[in-house]
Amino acid sequence: MGVTVPFGLASGAGSARVAGGTAEQAGYAAGFMVRTLAGNEDHYNYPGGESFDGGNTVDAILGLDGAGLGRTEADAAFAYLRKNVGGYIGTDYSSLYAGPTGKVLVAVVAHGGDPRDVGPKHVDLLAQLQSSLGAAEPGRYSDLPVTGCGYDPCDYSNTIGQALDIIGVGRATGSAPKEAVDYLLAQQCTDGGFRGELAAAGGACTSDLDATAFAAQAVTGLRGADDAAATRALAFLAGKQAANGGFLNGDGQYNANTAGVAAQAFAAGGRRAELALAQGFLASLQLDCRADESLRGGVAFTAADRAILTSTPTTDKQKTAFDDAVDRALRATPQATLGLAGGDLLGVSVDGASTAVPAEDCPTAPTSTTSTATTSTAPAGSTTAAAAPVATPAASAAPGALAFTGADVALTALLGLVLLLLGAAALVLARRKGAHA
Structure with missing residues (x-):
């Protein structure tokens, strides 16, 4: 592997799960993921199809491990991932997708698997990543083959993937290749953020929030939260955080995915104030007792989606918008859960996780008395191992606030x-x- 850089939990990174605060919100989100994973044969698909979405399934496993709940379903999802890993990372097609490989490697280490023996074809994730390092240019983890794949381009590797590869290799071996680390650091812009698309040093550099959140975790794991590169990256994220705790995306929306990964970076870097602010924003997007029981605990992608998912669609247009918002919530909730749990990619682990899932705690349906004095109650089984009351818009300023369940x-x-x-x-x-x- 050549010269390596030590990798380990830095002073700011923590694997301990949060107690109180947003722990309840993380638990309710875990309930949502347990239900939705189990309802789809222990995995997620890409929107609008039946193709296995390995990345989102990995995020769900890490979210459950971070929350320390739903161990049975996390194990089932991990088993599905292992069985289908070759299709997700490309080895079933004599190719390799570097970023997804690093993401799976993080999950395998976090969930107690063997990174050198994954799935029915015994894929060695470390060997696969080593073969891709420097294939396109020195220090870069690249998709394989770099050319001649029948498409143009063949290599879609990016900064997020580079950071995930370093975190995965670092956690699996205790160190990361110096050339890969140097290449990642070359992606840092003058404002402290990291660009999204990989490029050789020099030239224009436009920082990307999501790429910065992942890179900040990688650099923190390598150098500690007090390192200049890590400090600048975390300061960039803090400077882009709005008063509501969220981050504007390119569409001018405050969204759960960016807030979720930024929360992970703040947790890794020990930025507790910024972490709490991001968690409050995530809690404000969580679906409470006003949503359908199947959706409770899920985290909407945006406030607009949350409004859609707490309404009853009647027209075809509204139903389409509703279904699209559900798809986005399925993608937003896993990354948000790890952030709500106060976890990060450096320390998340299945160790100590419970099989329990928080029970629903919504008020029962009001009783109605008829002329025959019979009483109508909520359907049997309405109290399930599911997501429960969570922060409402009015209460979301304080992480951990629950939905209103009483009345005068x-x-x-x-x-x-x-x-x-x-x-x-x-x-x-x-x-x-x-x-x-």
């Missing part, structure tokens, strides 16, 4: 009296109409 008794009684009078009036009116039919 006097107000409820007054409302009941009004409804009773209206019902009596309606009955009289109905009888009058019947008499003149």
Whole structure:
């Protein structure tokens, strides 16, 4: 492997799971992932199709491990990933996708697997990454083959993948190739952020928020949170964080994915104030008791999506928008969960994870008394191992706030009296109409 750089948990990086605060929110998000993974044979697919989305499934495994919950489903999803790893990282097609390989490597190490023996074809992830290092240019983890694949270009490797490869190799072996580290550091722009597309040193450099969040974790694992490169990267992220804790994307939206990975970077770097702010934003996007039971605990991609997912679609256009928002929530929740749990890619681990999933705690459906004195209650089994009440927009400023589950008794009684009078009036009116039919 040549010259290497030591890799390990830096002072700011923590593998301990959060207690209190957003731990409840992370638990409810875990419940959402357990349900949705189990409902799709223990994995996620790409939107609108049946193709295995390995990246999102990896994020879910890491999210569950970070929350320390849903161990049974995390194990099942990990087994599915191992069985289908070759299709995701490209080895089934005599090729290699460098970024996905690094991402799987992080998951394998975090979930206690053997990085040199993955899946039915016994893929050696470390050997695969070593073969790609420098194939396109020195220090770069590249997709293989670099040329002659029948497409142009063949190599789609980027800064996020480079960072994931370094984190994965670092966690698996305790060090990372110096040439790969130097190449990653060459992607840092003058403002402290990292560009998204890999390029040789020099030339224009435009920082990307997501790339910076992943690179900041890699550099922190290599050099510690006090290193100049790590400090500048974390300061760049902090400078882009809005008062609501979120980050604007290219479409001018505050979204859960960027906030989730930025939260991971803040956790790795020991930036507790920025982490808490990002967690509060993520909690504000979480679906509470106003959403359908199947969606509760999931994290919407944006506030606009959250509004859609807490409404009842009636037109075809609304139903399409609703389904699209569900797809985005399936992709946003896993990365948000690790952020809500206060975890990062440097320390997330399945060790100590529980099989438990927080039970739903939404108020039961109101009872209604009929003329035969029968009582209507919520359907049997409505209290399940699922996501539960979470932060509402009004309560989201304080991480850990729960949805409103009570009501003023006097107000409820007054409302009941009004409804009773209206019902009596309606009955009289109905009888009058019947008499003149």
